[in-house]
Amino acid sequence: MPLAAIGQIRSSANIPHNLTQAQTLIQRASHAGASALFLPEASDYIGPSSLCKSVETSEFVMGLRQSAQKYKIPIHVGIHEPASAGKVKNTLIWIDEKGEITQRYQKLHLFDVDIENGPKLKESDTVERGKDLLDPFDTPVGKVGSLICFDVRFPEPALALRSRGAHIITYPSAFTTPTGKAGHWEMLLRARAIETQSYVVAAAQVGVHDEEGKRRSYGHSMIVDPWGKVVAELRGDDGEKWEDECEIAVTEIDTEYVGKIRREVPLIRRTDVYPEIA
Numbered sequence: 001m002p003l004a005a006i007g008q009i010r011s012s013a014n015i016p017h018n019l020t021q022a023q024t025l026i027q028r029a030s031h032a033g034a035s036a037l038f039l040p041e042a043s044d045y046i047g048p049s050s051l052c053k054s055v056e057t058s059e060f061v062m063g064l065r066q067s068a069q070k071y072k073i074p075i076h077v078g079i080h081e082p083a084s085a086g087k088v089k090n091t092l093i094w095i096d097e098k099g100e101i102t103q104r105y106q107k108l109h110l111f112d113v114d115i116e117n118g119p120k121l122k123e124s125d126t127v128e129r130g131k132d133l134l135d136p137f138d139t140p141v142g143k144v145g146s147l148i149c150f151d152v153r154f155p156e157p158a159l160a161l162r163s164r165g166a167h168i169i170t171y172p173s174a175f176t177t178p179t180g181k182a183g184h185w186e187m188l189l190r191a192r193a194i195e196t197q198s199y200v201v202a203a204a205q206v207g208v209h210d211e212e213g214k215r216r217s218y219g220h221s222m223i224v225d226p227w228g229k230v231v232a233e234l235r236g237d238d239g240e241k242w243e244d245e246c247e248i249a250v251t252e253i254d255t256e257y258v259g260k261i262r263r264e265v266p267l268i269r270r271t272d273v274y275p276e277i278a
């Protein structure tokens with residue numbers, strides 16, 4: 001059975017450092033025998049949009065492509081790409097084992113929140129919204145349906161990807177520490193796994209991203225199986241300043257098990273009764 005790896009990093013405005021972390025994890029995932037490595041949202045940088053480069057000129061993306069080829073392992077990774085009107089795209093790319101970018105998804109739902117005593121973030125100030133779902137695509141670990149971070153709060157796109165054939169739904173993230181601590185991260189990921197009867201693969205950023213310590217991510221990267229069990233997990237934000245704390249976890253992905261759960265518990269929707277959700 002193929003192994004999937006999740007990688008947890010702490011990206012900052014220092015792109016060469018972010019690349020070193022990601023490449024360390026590629027090497028480790030390859031040595032662990034993984035058939036694919038899933039990295040977090042915004043792995044290239046967490047910082048000002050002026051750092052954004054096209055994939056052709058991004059040293060981060062070029063470095064990952066070289067490593068994918070060298071270690072013969074495909075990589076699913078969140079990056080930024082230039083958009084119009086001075087904005088950026090929050091995208092996910094699939095780099096195959098030859099180092100080619102073969103799939104791309106642009107985040108649909110943007111994180112615009114103003115929480116009392118919590119994060120105030122307006123992602124839509126700097127990020128352009130995606131316009132489409134990406135159809136699930138074949139990979140060595142199964143059919144992957146790509147979503148990003150805040151998308152986890154919306155069951156509909158996950159259900160749509162399942163009905164389009166996904167075995168795995170991904171949520172690469174930079175989840176905030178307060179919403180993580182409230183339990184939302186684990187509960188939402190497990191809910192998405194149970195209701196779509198799919199694996200949920202969620203590689204996350206962890207720790208403090210900036211000098212001022214204002215931007216922190218919760219960590220707790222995890223893989224959840226289609227029965228809702230957490231089958232791989234990494235550590236969470238402990239309030240310390242994280243240095244080179246990147247790590248991976250691996251687990252087997254059993255697409256037969258996905259089919260078994262779906263046969264055992266058929267989820268027949270009554271959209272005749274609630275047509276607005278159809």
Ligand SMILES: O=C(O)CNC(=O)[C@H](CS)NC(=O)CCC(=O)C(=O)O
Pocket residue numbers: 041042045046047090110111121123149150153174175176179180184
């Ligand atoms: O592009 C970047 O710089 C990184 N992107 C992010 O950190 C994004 C947008 S600010 N974060 C989330 O969506 C967190 C969602 C969340 O924490 C929740 O739903 O509670």
